[in-house]
C-alpha cells in the first residue's frame with residue numbers, strides 16, 4: 001500500500017464500514033450497549049417523543065449515532081474526516097454535521113454559547129485520537145512530537161473539562177474507549193512502538209487522562225462518574241479480514257508498518273492463534289464504557305425509598 005492510502009480506513013466511510021469487525025461484550029454488540037444506556041436513562045424510545053439535544057464527537061459514519069438519533073430533536077455529529085461527515089450527513093439529513101477535530105469543536109461550542117446545552121454528549125471509539133494529538137501527530141511519513149509534555153497535558157485536560165461543561169442539567173456523557181491492556185491492543189501497541197514510543201505512561205495514557213479528568217469533574221461536584229471495563233471479542237470473518245482490521249484499522253495503513261513483512265507475519269500469527277473451527281478469527285478485545293451524569297451527587301446513589 002502507498003502513501004496515498006495512509007489513514008484510508010478513517011478518511012473513507014466505506015472502507016471503515018467494510019473493514020470494521022463487529023465487537024461483542026458479554027453477548028451484546030457495542031452499539032447495543034449504548035442503546036441500553038439510553039433506555040436505562042430515558043426509557044424506551046417512543047416515536048414522536050424525541051426531544052433531546054445530542055452531540056456525537058468523532059461520529060464517523062454515524063454507526064453508533066443510529067441509537068441516539070431516535071431520542072434527538074437536535075442532533076449534531078462532528079468528525080475530523082470529511083468522508084465520514086459526508087456519510088453522517090447523508091444518513092441523518094436533519095442533523096447538523098461538522099468537519100472538525102474534537103479539540104477545536106469542543107472549544108468552538110463552548111465559545112459560542114453552547115456550554116450547558118446538551119442532554120447527551122457521546123463519543124465512541126473516538127476520544128483517544130484528539131487526546132493523543134495533544135502530544136503527537138501522525139502522518140504518512142512519521143510520528144512527530146508536538147510541543148512540551150506539560151502543554152500537551154493542559155490541552156488534554158481542557159478537552160476533557162470541556163466535555164462535561166457542554167452538558168446541561170441532568171445531561172449524560174456516554175463514551176466507549178479502547179482498553180490498552182487487551183491482547184488485541186497489546187499487539188497494536190508493540191507494532192506502533194516500532195515507529196515511536198507513546199507519550200506519558202504509554203498506550204494507556206489517553207485513557208488515564210480521560211479518567212482522571214472526569215474524576216476531577218466529579219470532585220468539583222459537577223456530576224457522577226461510572227466506568228466499567230468490559231472484556232469481549234471482535235469477530236473477523238476470516239484471516240484476511242483480521243489482517244485488514246489490523247493493517248487498516250489499527251495501523252492506519254501507515255506505509256512503514258504495513259509494508260513490513262515482519263509486521264504482517266506477526267498479525268497473521270496472532271490471527272492464526274485466535275482462529276476458530278469455522279475459520280472466523282476471535283480477536284480478544286476490551287472496552288471502557290464511560291457514563292458521566294451531570295448534576296448527580298453522592299445521595300443519588302442511595303436505593304429508591306421503599307413504598
Ligand SMILES: C[S@@+](CC[C@H](N)C(=O)[O-])C[C@H]1O[C@@H](n2cnc3c(N)ncnc32)[C@H](O)[C@@H]1O
Nearest residue numbers: 010058059060063080081101102124126129130
Ligand atoms: C474508530 S472510528 C469511530 C467512529 C464511530 N464513532 C463509531 O463508533 O463507529 C474513529 C473516528 O474518529 C475520527 N477522528 C480521529 N481523530 C479525530 C479528531 N482529532 N477529532 C475528531 N474526530 C477524529 C475518525 O475520523 C473516525 O471517524
